[in-house]
Amino acid sequence: MLEFVDxxxxxxxxxxxxxxxxxxxxLKIEDGEFVGIIGHTGSGKSTLVQHMNGLLxxxxxxxxxxxxxxxxxxxxxxxxxxxxxxxxxxxxxxxFEATVLEDVCFGPKNMGLTDDECKKRAVEALDxxxxxxxxxxxxxxxxxxxxxxxxxxxGVLAMSPRVLVLDxxxxxxxxxxxxxLLNMLKTLNDEGMTxxxxxxxxxxxxxxxxxxxxxxxAYIAFDGTPTEVFSHKxxxxxxxxNVPQITxxxxxxxxxxxxxxxxxxxxxxxAESIMKCLDRK
Amino acid sequence: xxxxxxxxxxYPADSLLHKLDxxxxxxxxxIYIAILFVADNVWGYxxxxxxxxxxxxxxxxxxxxxxxxxxxxxxxxxxxVVFNVFLTxxxxxxxxxxxxxxxxxxxxxxTMAIRLIFLIVGTSIMTLTTTPNQLTDALEALMSPFKKIxxxxxxVAMMMSxxxxxxxxxxxxxxxxxxxxxARGAGFDSKRLTDRAKSLIPLxxxxxxxxxxxxxxxxxxxxxxxYRGGERTRMKPLQYCSRDYMSYAVLWIVLIGAIVIxxxxxxxx
Numbered sequence: 001m002l003e004f005v006d007x008x009x010x011x012x013x014x015x016x017x018x019x020x021x022x023x024x025x026x027l028k029i030e031d032g033e034f035v036g037i038i039g040h041t042g043s044g045k046s047t048l049v050q051h052m053n054g055l056l057x058x059x060x061x062x063x064x065x066x067x068x069x070x071x072x073x074x075x076x077x078x079x080x081x082x083x084x085x086x087x088x089x090x091x092x093x094x095x096f097e098a099t100v101l102e103d104v105c106f107g108p109k110n111m112g113l114t115d116d117e118c119k120k121r122a123v124e125a126l127d128x129x130x131x132x133x134x135x136x137x138x139x140x141x142x143x144x145x146x147x148x149x150x151x152x153x154x155g156v157l158a159m160s161p162r163v164l165v166l167d168x169x170x171x172x173x174x175x176x177x178x179x180x181l182l183n184m185l186k187t188l189n190d191e192g193m194t195x196x197x198x199x200x201x202x203x204x205x206x207x208x209x210x211x212x213x214x215x216x217x218a219y220i221a222f223d224g225t226p227t228e229v230f231s232h233k234x235x236x237x238x239x240x241x242n243v244p245q246i247t248x249x250x251x252x253x254x255x256x257x258x259x260x261x262x263x264x265x266x267x268x269x270x271a272e273s274i275m276k277c278l279d280r281k
Numbered sequence: 282x283x284x285x286x287x288x289x290x291x292y293p294a295d296s297l298l299h300k301l302d303x304x305x306x307x308x309x310x311x312i313y314i315a316i317l318f319v320a321d322n323v324w325g326y327x328x329x330x331x332x333x334x335x336x337x338x339x340x341x342x343x344x345x346x347x348x349x350x351x352x353x354x355x356x357x358x359x360x361x362v363v364f365n366v367f368l369t370x371x372x373x374x375x376x377x378x379x380x381x382x383x384x385x386x387x388x389x390x391x392t393m394a395i396r397l398i399f400l401i402v403g404t405s406i407m408t409l410t411t412t413p414n415q416l417t418d419a420l421e422a423l424m425s426p427f428k429k430i431x432x433x434x435x436x437v438a439m440m441m442s443x444x445x446x447x448x449x450x451x452x453x454x455x456x457x458x459x460x461x462x463x464a465r466g467a468g469f470d471s472k473r474l475t476d477r478a479k480s481l482i483p484l485x486x487x488x489x490x491x492x493x494x495x496x497x498x499x500x501x502x503x504x505x506x507x508y509r510g511g512e513r514t515r516m517k518p519l520q521y522c523s524r525d526y527m528s529y530a531v532l533w534i535v536l537i538g539a540i541v542i543x544x545x546x547x548x549x550x
Contacts, residue, residue, distance in 0.1 A: 055460050078466055086464040094461040096486035106483065110466030141490065155465055 002052060002084070002163065002194075003028045006061035009047055021047040023218045025061070029196065031162070034189045036209030036226075037198045040240040044218045045198050046089075049165045052196065053077070053084040065163075082111050085161030089168045091152035095140040100131065100151050103140050107159040118158075125158035126151070129184060146177040153181075163194040170204055182208050206230070206244045206265040214241070227263040246270050291412050296341035298410040302525040303419035305532075310407045312532045316539040317396050317403075321548040326392070328539055329399055337402075342409050347402060358397055365390035417442035422519055435511030443499070451492060458487045 007025040012018045021044045029035055039045040050056040051063050054070055054077030062071040065080060088094070097103035104122035113121070126136070129150040135143065140151055149169070156164070166185070170178040186208055189195045199205050205212060205226075212229045214222040216239040222229045230236075230243045233251060242248065244265045250273070254262040260277045264270045293299075298306070313332065320326050337347060371385030408416070421438035428434050459469065462483045469484070471477045 050460070053464055055463060078468065081464055081466055088457065088461045088464065091461065093491055094458055094465075094483075094487055096483045096490075106462075106467070107465040110468070159466065 001028065001030050001066065003064045004048075004051070004058075004061070005064065007051065007058040007063060008060040009044075009051070009056060010059045011047075020059075020218050022051075022058075025220060027213065027220065027223070029163075029194065031194055032189070032192055033211060034186075034195045034209050035197070036205030036212045037196060037215060038200060038202065038205055038212060038241060039215035040200060043215045043239075045215045046167055048215060049086065049167055049196065049198055052163070052165050053086045054080045055086070078110075082107075082159045083161055084163045084165060085156040085159055087153050087156050087164070087166040087169060089171055090149075091156075091169075092140075092145065092148035094155070095148060095152060098139060099137050100126070100140050100143070101136040103151060104154045104158050107155055111159060121158045121160065122154070125154040128157055128188070129154045130180070146173060149173070149177075149181075157188075161193075163196065164188065165196040165198070167198045168200070169197070170199070170201070178204070200241070202230075202242060202244045206247075214239070226265055230265060231263060290409065292342045292346060292409045294341040294410075296339060296410065297524070298336065298340040298406070300524070301410075301528060302519060302521055303411050303415040304422055304519060304521075305525045305528050306407050306411055307416070307419050307423060309528065309532050310404055312536050313403045314400065316536055317399055319536075319539045319543050321543055322546050324542045324546055325539055326395060328535065328542060332535055333399055333403055333406075336406050340406055340410050342406070347405060347409065351398065351401060354397070354401055358394060361393050361397065362390045365393055413442055413445040417445070418515075418519060433511070439510075447492075447495070450495070451488065454491050455484065455488055458484055458491075 004025045004027040007022055008020050009022040010018050010020050025048065037045050037048065047056065051058060051070075052065075054063075054074070057070060057072050057074055059072055062069050064070070065084060068080060070077065070080070095103050097106065101119070101122055104125055105118040108118040108121045123133075123136075126133075131147060131150050131154060135147070135151075140148060143151065153166075153169070164185075169185075170181055173181065182204065185195050185197065197205060197209060210225065212222070212224065212226050213220060214229060214236070221235070221239065222232060230247050233243050233248075236242060243251065246267055247262070247265045250260055250262045250264055250270055253260050253274070258274075258277050259280065260270075261273045264273060313329075316325075316329050316332065320329055337344060366382055366386045367380060369383050369386035369389055371383035373381050374384055374387070375382040411419075417438045420441065421434055424432070424434045424437070463469070467480060467483055469477075469480055471480055
């Protein structure tokens, strides 16, 4: 379980008139949850997730993971980083080893595991993200964009984290690669891993996350199920966000006098609701 | 951690130094360096210090900001001072076993430190008050005589401005990659030097790759906009006005003053 208690964060706390990147953050994420964090560019969502594995320390307040308390003064958090895996935006930019397998081994090696154990974990992780064994000895720089990203994600998975945090993992991927990646996250979640997915795309998040946290201007604006959050359409639009396309259609149908369910964000369910409404007429 | 480096940074303000023609500032910096090396007695250094003080006040850049750049060279400064203090032969002031401190050593170390500090502060005033674009425009203008010997002046200036432009970008990139590798358990604070050098590989390889990628993208973007080098005209051509001529006059007077001081007054060492 990870928990934020009154967290506030400043990038330049010593500068007069600095504005916080995070303010009044109180958030609790239980084991096994699939949480989507949504916010406009610059809203503070990336800052928030960098607290989760201790890359940033809160300026005020504290962050707690499984009893480990992190506040402004905490140092060396290597252990935490193995428990909470963080995948950055464009993770393929972090690849550096000569071969795919060695690159994925980097994380486990830093944890001080033996070579055999590292390899075992790397193969497991690559298997999970769907990278074929024939690529193990290839240079990561020869792979296609989508494959590079899989390898990079495997690099974090190989540390066997219990929580996986991903910052805009689908940016720059084609629709198929996007779909594959999100499905993979779902599988990992079904196996018991906590997933925190950061995105500004409602459509991505709505389909998979069971809980949404909306960050606006350093604050948590909404926190609830997708249905709850999407009912605040006008506030979301004001924040530069939107409801998923399909919810938008349903909401305008409803406001134009059709008796449909305007909380849906799933295409099939929406189609059914429209059919039902038309039958009734 | 990388945000502290102010060397080569621009500080926007509305001052006479900011408005001065960048060519004057470059020539002025060269003259200032010359003054520093002409000085060989207290009066010479005093003149340099006064010139520096006037420039700092005129630039309207906070003093704290100017000296923040010093942090980068403090190590170099210390090595210079220590070597000069202990290794210069001469009249011994203090001796303890093999270690001795000489009068000449102290003097040389002191003047070296002053020269280095003045040099860095003086040149950083130039970069703090001049945007990188102005700086390269001025360099291009000042180097234009070299066109006669077939030196590609415009291209050299363009390369310099691109290099300067990329400093903050690569800085940010370094920060990102560092964090990404730290998320995979990498440590950049190892005590042993060999471990520390090794720990830089996961940082440097992606950084190089990204620098090449960015260079490639930029070249493509420039070509797409039909960039062909030096045949362009300027939107804002550099133009001297009266305050620039005045500044030139003051600069030359100070330089002549420094030379006069050197010739007329006795040297320290």
